[in-house]
Each structure stands twice: as C-alpha cells, then as structure tokens.
Amino acid sequence: MGTDTNERQTTKAAFVQLNRYELELQNSELRQSKDALETVLENYTELYDFAPVGYCTLDREGTIRRVNLIGAILLGESCEKLKDLNLSLFISDDCEPGFNEMLATAFDYPQQKAHCEVVIHPKGLRSPTPVHIVAIASATSDECLVVILDITERKRLEAEILAENVKLDLRLARERADELQALNKQLVQESQFRKGLETRLLDSQRRLRNLSAHLQSVREEERKSIAREIHDELGQLLASIQFGVSLLASEYSDQQTLVAKTSEMKIVIGEGIKTVQRISSKLRPAMLDVLGLPDALEWQSQEFQKRTGISCKISVFLFEDNVDTDVATALFRIFQESLTNVQRHSKATTVEAQLVQRRRNYTLSVRDNGRGITVKEIASPLSIGLIGIRERAFIIGGCAKIFGAPEQGTTLLVRVPLKPKEDHYVR
Ligand SMILES: Nc1ncnc2c1ncn2[C@@H]1O[C@H](COP(=O)(O)OP(=O)(O)O)[C@@H](O)[C@H]1O
Ligand SMILES: [Mg+2]
Numbered sequence: 001m002g003t004d005t006n007e008r009q010t011t012k013a014a015f016v017q018l019n020r021y022e023l024e025l026q027n028s029e030l031r032q033s034k035d036a037l038e039t040v041l042e043n044y045t046e047l048y049d050f051a052p053v054g055y056c057t058l059d060r061e062g063t064i065r066r067v068n069l070i071g072a073i074l075l076g077e078s079c080e081k082l083k084d085l086n087l088s089l090f091i092s093d094d095c096e097p098g099f100n101e102m103l104a105t106a107f108d109y110p111q112q113k114a115h116c117e118v119v120i121h122p123k124g125l126r127s128p129t130p131v132h133i134v135a136i137a138s139a140t141s142d143e144c145l146v147v148i149l150d151i152t153e154r155k156r157l158e159a160e161i162l163a164e165n166v167k168l169d170l171r172l173a174r175e176r177a178d179e180l181q182a183l184n185k186q187l188v189q190e191s192q193f194r195k196g197l198e199t200r201l202l203d204s205q206r207r208l209r210n211l212s213a214h215l216q217s218v219r220e221e222e223r224k225s226i227a228r229e230i231h232d233e234l235g236q237l238l239a240s241i242q243f244g245v246s247l248l249a250s251e252y253s254d255q256q257t258l259v260a261k262t263s264e265m266k267i268v269i270g271e272g273i274k275t276v277q278r279i280s281s282k283l284r285p286a287m288l289d290v291l292g293l294p295d296a297l298e299w300q301s302q303e304f305q306k307r308t309g310i311s312c313k314i315s316v317f318l319f320e321d322n323v324d325t326d327v328a329t330a331l332f333r334i335f336q337e338s339l340t341n342v343q344r345h346s347k348a349t350t351v352e353a354q355l356v357q358r359r360r361n362y363t364l365s366v367r368d369n370g371r372g373i374t375v376k377e378i379a380s381p382l383s384i385g386l387i388g389i390r391e392r393a394f395i396i397g398g399c400a401k402i403f404g405a406p407e408q409g410t411t412l413l414v415r416v417p418l419k420p421k422e423d424h425y426v427r
Helices: 002-050 069-075 093-108 152-251 256-283 286-290 293-308 325-346 375-379 384-395
Strands: 054-058 064-067 114-120 129-137 144-150 311-317 350-357 361-368 399-405 409-417
Touching: 054 069, 064 069, 069 144, 093 114, 093 129, 093 144, 129 152, 152 256, 152 286, 152 384, 256 286, 286 293, 286 325, 293 311, 293 325, 293 350, 325 350, 325 361, 325 384, 325 409, 375 399, 384 399, 384 409
Parallel strands: 311 350
Antiparallel strands: 054 064, 054 144, 114 129, 129 144, 350 361, 361 409, 399 409
C-alpha cells in the first residue's frame, strides 16, 4: 500500500513538472509572437505616420479616426485635434457632393479604389489646396483608408499648359485670320476682274447679236429688193421681148423660116421668164409678202417635195392671218434651213411639219424620219446652220430646240412670240 502511494506521488510530481515545461514553452512562443506583432505594428505605424502622402482613416460618415503627419499638415491641424472631426469640414462646398459620393462608393464596393479631386481649405493661413483623394474601404471593419495627394504642382502645370495652348490657339487663329483675309482680298479682286471680263463678254455678245440681227435684216431687205428688181425689171424686159417676138411672128407669118425662128425664141424666152421667177422666189418668195406665211410655207414644202422626192407635209393652224413680217420671215427661213438639212444630212423619206398659233406664241415643228442628229452635232460650234436657227428665234424673243434619236429621225421645235420683242437682246 505504502509503495503504491509513493509511486502515485512520484508520477504526479513528474506530470506537474511536464506541465510547467509546456507552459514555459508556450509562454516563450507567445512572447516571441507578441514581439513580432509589436515590430509589425511599429513598422506599420511608422509607415502610416511618416508616409510621404496624407493618410487618414474615416468611418462611414467621414469622421476622422486617425490621420498621419502629412495628412495633418495638408489639413493644417495637429493629428490630435483632427481626431473625431469630419473630413468634409475641410472640403470646399462645391466639391463636397463629389467627395460624399466617392465615400459612399468606397463603402459600397469594399477593397476597390474610389477617386475624386477636390479643393481643401486647410486651417490657418494656408491657401486652398487641390488634392487627389483615393479611398479604399476595409472588407471587415466599418473603416476606410483615405490617401490624400497634394496636386497643386500638377494643377499649376496643367494651367500653364492650358494657358500656353490658349496662346498658341490665339496665335494660330490670328495667323489663319490673316491668311483668310489675304485670300478674301485676292478672291474679291479676282471676282471683280471676272465681273469685268463677264461684263465685257456680255457686251461683246450683245454687240455681236445686234450685228447679226442687223445683217440678217439687211440681207433680207437686199434679197427682197434684188428679187423685186429681177422679177419686175428683168421679167418685164423678157415679157416685152416675148411680146415683140410674137408681134414679129404674126406680122411676118408668111415667112416660114422667121416664124420657125421666132417660135424657138419664144420657147427660150419662156424658159428665161421661168428662170427669173425661180431665182426671184428663191431669193424671197413673193408669197411671203403677198399671200402670207401659211401659203409661203405650203409653197416651200411642195417645192421641196418636187425637187427632192422626199414626201413633205405641213399643217398650219392659225386663228389670225396677219403674222408679223419679222416673225414670218424668221419662221420661213428656219423652215427653209431645216428642209435643206433634211435633204443634205438626214436620209429621210418623209417630213412632217406643223405651225400652230397659241395664245402668246407660234410653235413650228419639223420632224423627219431619217438617221437622227447626234448630241455632238447639236452642240458643235461648227453647226453654223443650227446656230443661225437659234439666233433667228432668239432675236425676235423666241427659242429653238433640236433633238434626234438614232434611226428615229430629227425634230426641230421653235417657239416664237406673236410679236417680236424688239429690245429682247438690246439691254
Ligand atoms: N435633219 C437632220 N438629220 C440628221 N443630221 C442633221 C440634220 N440636221 C442637221 N444635221 C447634222 O447637224 C450638222 C449641223 O447642221 P448645220 O448647222 O445646219 O450645218 P450644215 O448643214 O452646214 O452642215 C450637220 O452637218 C449634220 O451632221
Ligand atoms: Mg444646214
């Protein structure tokens, strides 16, 4: 029994001893951990306090829980006095909404950076300072670490660059304005020069048109007078020779040879009279002056058909007979020129023409079924006949158009006023 008790006591003492050793070991481990933690805390505090940027720890309302030295310097107050103050007290009024929004975002998205730029008003004499703020909220506590960076220098540089840019822009704008002004001046000069040229060109065009109109009317008058002279003088002469020869033949009817000769002469004289009539009507058909435009056109059309074998029909619809002489002459000559063109260029077999009087105009159309005039031929400056047609119409205040289609024929359309506009081209 005694031995048992002794053994139990010895075992207990050994157990206690073991426990003590264990405790001492744990104690020393704990001490080491504590030392290590203290070193980390010291390092962190040092880093926090002496970091080259402002640090502060805020709660959800923006109340400062902790601030480092640079943060305190930026806010112009000691670390102790800043504790429990709200950071927004130092932020300019107009920047406050932006700051509050950034803080709310930081707490809504923990461990993510939220940014804003604000102006702070430090306590004391220091002037307002622009700062860049970065906030990162902790995932576990209700705190948020805020980094405050003084961006005065950056702002100053930005302002300087902006001012330089504005100066540069101004200089460029001034240079561009000078350039534009010079260009404008040149343009004005050029435009004046062109205007001068244009006026001179218009003037010379007007004079040419006047000249052309004058020449045409002179030509027409001359043709009229030559036609009349040939018809009246020469025709009269031939008629009296014919009469004399007839008298001679009847007086010496017993002289066979003379009678034979005189009848030969009468045939030749008759031919001469016809030739005179043909030449004078070619120069100026008497019908145009005596019977009027419709008959003259009809005569011209029949004469054309007889001469060329190309079928030619003209229909005239006028509600007044007295067509103005200048208008009648123009229309007649245009008709003549278009028929000549049909004969010379078209290879047509038929021509259909129409003259219609409308309320204010006459329209003349001449259509053939030939090869069709081309656009190039219409526009060619060498198409003197077509230019003449247009000019004749233009001179009395009208216009002429010509168009064709391959193998579909050519159409000429002329529209002229009932009375010529005398001052149409004389401005
Ligand atoms: N009726 C027509 N059919 C086909 N071609 C035509 C016709 N009228 C005119 N042309 C073409 O237009 C050209 C110009 O006509 P125009 O000015 O009267 O000059 P010209 O008769 O002296 O050749 C003609 O050379 C001809 O090639
Ligand atoms: Mg011609």
